[in-house]
Amino acid sequence: MNLAFVLLADARLPKDSDIVDAFVAYAHGEERLVASGDDSTAALGALQFELTPGGTVIIAAMDGPVPNREADQAAHYSVSAFGTGWELPAHGAHLVVMLRNMDPAPTVAVLSAFTSFLAAVAKASQSVGIYWGEAGATHDAGFFCGLAAEPEAGSRMMLWTGLTIGAEADERLGLLSLGMKQLALPDLLLVTPRAEANDAIGTFFELLGYVAALGRPLTEGETVGRSAAERLPVRYVPSPIDADSRVWRVELP
Numbered sequence: 001m002n003l004a005f006v007l008l009a010d011a012r013l014p015k016d017s018d019i020v021d022a023f024v025a026y027a028h029g030e031e032r033l034v035a036s037g038d039d040s041t042a043a044l045g046a047l048q049f050e051l052t053p054g055g056t057v058i059i060a061a062m063d064g065p066v067p068n069r070e071a072d073q074a075a076h077y078s079v080s081a082f083g084t085g086w087e088l089p090a091h092g093a094h095l096v097v098m099l100r101n102m103d104p105a106p107t108v109a110v111l112s113a114f115t116s117f118l119a120a121v122a123k124a125s126q127s128v129g130i131y132w133g134e135a136g137a138t139h140d141a142g143f144f145c146g147l148a149a150e151p152e153a154g155s156r157m158m159l160w161t162g163l164t165i166g167a168e169a170d171e172r173l174g175l176l177s178l179g180m181k182q183l184a185l186p187d188l189l190l191v192t193p194r195a196e197a198n199d200a201i202g203t204f205f206e207l208l209g210y211v212a213a214l215g216r217p218l219t220e221g222e223t224v225g226r227s228a229a230e231r232l233p234v235r236y237v238p239s240p241i242d243a244d245s246r247v248w249r250v251e252l253p
Contacts, residue, residue, distance in 0.1 A: 001098060001099065001100060001101065002054075002098070002099035002101060002110070002111070002114050002134070002182075003096070003097070003098050003099075003133055003134070004096060004097045004114075004118055004130060004131065004132045004133065005066050005071060005094045005095065005130070005131040005132075005133070005160030006092075006095040006097060006118065006121050006122055006125060006127045006130055007065075007066070007091035007094050007127055007128050007129040007130065007131060007138070007141075008086070008091060008092070008093045008094060008095065008125055008126070008127060008128065009089075009090075009091065009092055009093070009126075009128060010059060010092055010093050010249065011061045011062065011063040011064075011092070011093035011094075012093075012120065012125075013045065013046075013047060013059065013095070014124035014125040015063045015124070016037060016049070016138075017153035018124035019033075019035075019047070019049070019117075019120050019121055019124045020033055020034070020035055020049075021124075022119075022120035022121075022124045023116060023117060023120035024030060024245055025102065025119075025120075025123075025149065026115075026116035026117075026119045026120055026145075026149055027113075027116050027233050028112065028116065028151040028159065029109075030052065030053065030109075030153075031051075031052065031053070031112070031113045031116050032051075032052040033049055033050070033052075033116075033117065033120070034049060034051050035047070035048070035049045035050075036048050036049055036056070039091060041058070041083060043206045044060070045060065045061060046058055046059060046060045047059040048071075049116070049117070049118055051099065051184060052103070052111050052112050052113065053103040053109045053110050053113050054099050054101055054102075054105075054114060054117075055100050055101050055102035055103050055105050056099070056100045056102070056124070057097065057098065057099045057100075057114075057117060058097075058098050058100075058225050059095050059096070059097050059098075059121065060095065060096045060098075061093065061094075061095055062093060062095070062096055063078045063092075063093050064092065064094075064095050064109065065090075065091050065092065065093070066091075066094055066131055067092065069138065070095070070112070070131065070133070071088065071129065071131035071138045073136070074089055074133075074136060074137050074138040074162065075087065075088040075105070075129070075137075075138040077136050077137040077138075077162030077163055077164055077178060078137040078138055078139045078140070078143070078162060079137075079158050079163050079201065079205075080140040080143035080158075081138055082146075082201065083138075083161070083198070086140050086143075088128070088129050088138055088140075088184075089128045089129070091128050091129065094131075095121060095125060095127075097117070097118060098200075099114050099117075104115045106215070107182065107183050107184065108153055108183065108212055108213075108215075110184060111154060111160055111183070113155060113157075115159055115160075117154050118130055118132075118144070119144060119145045119146070119148035119149070120147070122141045122145055122238040123145060127141040128131060128141055129144075130143050130159075131142045132159065132160070132179070133162050134179055134180055134182050135159065135160050135179035135182070136162035136179050136195050137161070137162030137163070137178065137179065141158060144159055145151065145201055147159055147218040150215060152209075153209060153212060154209030154212075154213075155208065156234070157205050157208050157209045157212060158205055159188075160179050160182060160183075161164045161177040161178050161179030161208065162177070162178035162179060163175060163176070163178070163201070163204070164176050164178060164241070165197070166240055167189050168194070171193075172190070172191055172192060172193055172194060173192055173193075173194050173197050173200075174189050174190070174191050174192075174240060174243060175188075175190045175191075175192065175197070175200060175201065175204045176189050176190075176239070176240060176241065176247065177187070177190070177208055178203070179202065180211075183212055185216075185217055185252075186217055186236075186245075186247050186248050187239065187245070187247045187248075188202065188204065188208055188211075188247060188248055188249075188250070189237065189239070189240065189247045189248070189249045189250075190204045190206055190207065190249075190250050191249065191251040191252065192251075193248070193251045193252065196252065199253060203226055206226075207224055207250065210224065212244050216249055217248065218234045218248055219232065220234060220235065220236055221233055222234045224250060232250050232251065232252070232253075233250075233252075234248050234249070234250060235248070236239070236248055236249070236250045238250045
């Protein structure tokens with residue numbers, strides 16, 4: 001199950017035809033969308049679609065914000081908030097978007113199609129933000145739709161995982177991803193000199209995109225780098241926010 005929340009000023013379902021039309025601007029490769037709702041889904045106040053690759057997607061409108069301020073708190077972990085001053089606007093309603101994944105396609109392909117679909121829903125509903133729970137982040141709607149329009153999975157990676165930054169030893173910072181479990185991959189802890197943190201964010205997402213394309217975790221002692229000559233070893237350590245989970249750690253000189 002893939003689940004996300006499209007945040008709205010007020011509770012209303014967009015037209016299924018508007019979503020299908022908007023999807024064309026974001027779909028890449030073999031991604032396809034067909035409205036498939038019937039009287040039973042309409043009676044529940046819901047919309048239903050068939051997404052390829054992926055499966056059945058259902059949208060339901062909920063009056064009221066996401067409970068317990070989850071969406072508001074997760075806005076802090078979107079890369080769209082770093083250095084921009086962006087804050088999530090007030091939302092009085094939301095759309096629950098659920099993908100029941102029945103497709104054998106690689107997970108990256110399904111996540112990409114789901115991203116295209118969410119962007120189409122955001123566009124059709126004039127959303128103020130998208131809360132992607134498994135990514136640990138709430139994104140600005142314009143930022144989300146802008147990245148969804150790009151075909152590269154590396155760009156969309158910024159939507160699939162949140163980012164948290166913590167202090168490390170020797171005045172260094174640790175950049176930690178929050179959503180790689182969606183790809184059955186461990187999260188990344190990238191350690192960088194504090195003065196180079198802004199540049200390190202680009203490296204951070206490039207490394208995540210690399211392992212997503214690779215389709216497997218890197219092994220202890222493998223190396224990565226920002227150039228063909230750079231060899232930075234991978235080490236596995238407990239997550240700084242969950243001691244029961246292990247993350248791969250890379251240190252930038």
